[in-house]
Amino acid sequence: MKAVTKIDNKGLQERIESLEVEAAKEIVDELFAVMDGVEGAVYVADMNNYEILRVNNYVEKHYGKNIVGKKCYKVFQKEQDRPCKFCTNDRLLVNGRPGPPVVSDFQNTKTGYWYQCIDKAIQWPDGRLVRLEIAIDITERKKAELSLMRSERFLNTVFDSINDPFNIIGRDYRIIKANEPYARMRGKTLKQIIGNRCYEIIYGRNNVCEECSVKETFESGKPRSKEKLAIFSGGTQAWIEIYTYPIFDEKGEVLNVIEYTRDITKRKRAEAERDILVDKLQYLSRTDDLTGLLNRRALIEKLEDEIRRAQRYKTSLAVLICDIDYFKEINDSNGHDMGDRILQIISNLFKESLRSIDIIGRYGGDEFLVILPETSMKGAKEIAERIRSTIEDFKLQREGKEPIKTTVSLGVTEFNSDKEDINDLIKRADNALYMAKGKGRNRVYIIEN
DSSP: OOOHHHHHHHHHHHHHHHHHHHHHHHHHHHHHHTTTTSSSEEEEETTTBBBBBOHHHHHHHHHSOOTTBBHHHHSSSOOOSSTTTTOOOOHHHEEEEOOOEEEEEEEEEETTEEEEEEEEEEOOOOOOOEEEEEEEEEEEHHEEEEHHHOHHHHHHHHTOOOOEEEEEEEESEEEEOOHHHHHHHOOOOOOHHTSSSSHHHHTSSSSOTTOOOOHHHHOOOOOOOEEEEEEEEEEEEOEEEEEEEEETTTOOEEEEEEEEEEOOOHHHHHHHHHHHHHHHHHHHHBBTTTOOSSHHHHHHHHHHHHHHHHHHTOOOEEEEEEEEEHHHHHHHHHHHHHHHHHHHHHHHHHHHHHHOOOOOEEEEEEEEEEETTTTTTHHHHHHHHHHHHHHHHEEETTTTEEEEEOOOOEEEEOOOOTTOOHHHHHHHHHHHHHHHHHSSSSSSSEOOO
C-alpha cells in the first residue's frame, strides 16, 4: 500500500506543476494580447542565449514575422553578430533573482528609430529567467530635442548666460562658437578666433597640442577634465580648469566638443598656502623646537619603521641612548638659557658625527636617541665612541669666563629580531646608559642582545 501511495503523490505533484505551467502560459498570452495594442516594441528573450521567445504585433510589423527563436541582437540591430554593448542583462538580476526594471534610451541601428526601453527580468513559465523589454517609440521627441540643441537661438541663450570662458570646437579643431570671456582670456577678439583652428590661433602651433582634452573627448566620446598652468598673451600666467563635453550626431558619433574653462588661480594659491601650513604643522608636530631634531613621538615612529625593515630584510639594527653628564649642574650654575644653548650645540655635534642614514632625536630633557640602520654592534660602538670623543673635546668659550666643558654617557645595544620588540630594545639601551653613568660617566657601555 505504501508504494502505491508514493506513486499517487508523485503523479499528483506532476499534475500540479503541469497546471501551474499552463496557468503561467495563459497569463503570458493575456499579457501579449494587451501588448499587441502598444505603439512600441514588446518582446521576451532568453537571458542566456538571447533567443526571442515572444513578440507583439509592432515587432512583427517593423522587423518581420517568424523571428521567434532568432537572436534578439541579430533581429533588432543592423549587421550585428554579438550581444549589444548597451544590453541590460547584467543589470536586471540582483543576487541571481529578478531585480528592479532598468530604463534607458537608445537609437536602433536598423530602423533609425529612437526608443525608451523598460527592461525587466521575469521568470518564464518553464522556470528560466528571461528579459521582458517594452520599447516605446520616442523618435519624434528626440528629433525635437536635437533640433532645439542645434538651433542658434538656443546656443546664444546658453552662451549669454555663461560668465566663464566657453567655446565649441568642430572635428577639424576650428572654433565654431565662443563667448566674450573666452576671447578675453586668450587675449583675442571673437572675430579673430571664430573659424580658426584652436591650436593655431591660440598657441601658434601646426598640430594638436599634447594631452589635449578636446582630442581625448573626440576620440573617446567621454567628458574630460584637467587642471593646467596656462600662459597667456603678455606672459601672464593663470591656473585654469578645463572641462570638455561631447556633442553627438544622429549616428552617435562625436560631432563637436564643448570646452568650458574656469580660472582657479585663487583656489590654487589657497591650496598651496594650505599645503605649506599642513607641512609646517606636520614638521612642528614631529620636531623638537629647541634643537630642531625629531621629537620623542617621531623617533618612536622611525624606530618602529626601522625595526620592521630589519625584520623583513634580516639586516642589523643598533640604537644608542645618550645623556649629557651633569647637565643639571650646568643649568644651575649658568642658567637655563646657557643650558638650552648647550643642548643646541651638542645636537649639532651629534649630526656632524653621524652618517646620512642615521636618525637622531631628542628623547627627553637632556637625553638623545640615535637609530643606526644596517649597523652591527661593532659599528655602533665606533660611532658612539666618535660622538663621545667629539663632545669631550668641545669647549664653549665665554668672554671673561672659564669655558664650559661637558661630556656624555652612551648606552649601546643591537636589535634581536627573533625574540624582542621595540620596548625590549629601548629598555636594554636605557639599561646600558644607566651602567655607563654608574661606572663614572663619559663612557660608552654596551649590552649584547
